[in-house]
Amino acid sequence: MSPSRAAALLLALGWSVAAAAAPTVVSINLCADQLTLALADRAQILALGPLAADPALSVMAPEAAGIPILRGTAEEVMRLRPDLVLSGAFQQRRTNLLLERMGFRVLALPSPDDVAGVAAMIDSVGQALGQGQRGRDLAATFRAIFAPPAASPTMTALVWRPNGFVSGRGTLVDAALAAAGLDNAAALAGIGAWGTMPLERLVARPPGLLVVDDHMAVKSSRAQAVLVHPALARLSPPMRVGAVATATWLCPGPWMRGAVDQLRRLAAAP
Secondary structure (H helix, E strand, O other): OOHHHHHHHHHHHHHHHHHHHHEEEEEEEHHHHHHHHHOOHHHHHEEEOOOOOOOOOOOOOHHHOOOEEOOOOHHHHHHHHOOEEEEEOOOHHHHHHHHOOOOOEEEEEEOOHHHHHHHHHHHHHHHHHHOOOOOOOOOHHHHHOOOOOOOOOEEEEEOEEEHHHOOOOEEEEHHHHHHHOOOEHHHOOOOOOOOEOOOHHHHEEEEEEEEEEEOOOOOEEEEEEEOHHHHHHOEEEOOOOOOOOHHOOOOOOHHHHHHHHHHHHHHHOO
């Protein structure tokens, strides 16, 4: 074999090994975008989804600067020809199917709502990106956020979302409240993983702390009207009302430490 052919073969093999260890990736889902930015080398990332650079929704928006942003269509992804596509299992279902039919490797992320499920998802994304150690480290960081405090909860709290949607026992919201030293009023009311808390029920038995997402604390839709109902103002005081930055817990990840810290501050406020 000539030296030039040998060099070409080694180069080809080198590229093959590199691609296997650190595949190029396109993400088309907000939560996948943030995990991609947290785990992948920047050189791996060919493009991100349409919300990746929105600071109101993604804490990783600064890291997304300079990376191409897609609308999230299959046609855009096909043109870039990534080794891996990170997507959502539900939001982009049709796009995922089309890309898989075209021979692309798609990792469609589920929507786990418990600490163990999210940690496992982070680990799997790290493995898929060829960044296994980073994935394991980030999963461990994530789990550590939810270590319960030594003291028992002294205040009840309710995270209240549009249409009165609440999260009960065993959810990430429940874990965040527990880590902040708060007792989940939805779980105490007998609500399972997910449910609704009507305004009338809230007024009849208000929690010590009512928590809303910051970008939902104003009336911009009929679903959000309940969050700014005049009846709430009559409950405060003694009920405290506070907001948590939406981006810190809209998608699960180590950035949820910001949500837990804010819950602690709200609980400690005079």
